[in-house]
Amino acid sequence: DTGVSQDPRHKITKRGQNVTFRCDPISEHNRLYWYRQTLGQGPEFLTYFQNEAQLEKSRLLSDRFSAERPKGSFSTLEIQRTEQGDSAMYLCASSAPGLQSGNTIYFGEGSWLTVV
């Protein structure tokens, strides 16, 4: 069990460019979450998958954001036409209700995005 893996860990991009982040959850975890965290704040929920189905999206997830989990394993979060306000740490998390871990949600190390 290697934990939740995120890539890249850091990304600097120019305003208007597109960026994509990848998340590999803990194996056998069927739930996958994306959160966003800015400095001095707690993580804010963006979206959530159960297997390949995207079941919930926050109002924070504007039309420029899209998340996929095509085969129910890894997930990608794409931000189109980035804006400076998108600068944040994007956290991926996973969980496996039904297993011994129950509702425990495990976070990855995050992907830092800086839009210049």
Place this chain on the structure above:
Amino acid sequence: QQQVKQSPQSLIVQKGGISIINCAYENTAFDYFPWYQQFPGKGPALLIAIRPDVSEKKEGRFTISFNKSAKQFSLHIMDSQPGDSATYFCAASAGGSTLGRLYFGRGTQLTVWP
């Protein structure tokens, strides 16, 4: 609207002292209350969690106290150590349709002086 309110925003404690962080919530559907510890540049790591069927849970130096009627819960760190210096987040989630989505407090930055 902040679903979970956390205080204090920052806390300074001497080594060996007790650190206490408080959280309050309004949504009575919440049934899972974890605490996460986060070091700079790292993702949050689960520290300890409680469900409302118990009033207290202890794991090593960390204790959660839960008051269902007051809709409050707190984290106590006994014998605080410099290595405990980090940001602590309380969170809450509900079962059912929200399927475990976590609502986080704003965080408490703990500094433990040696």
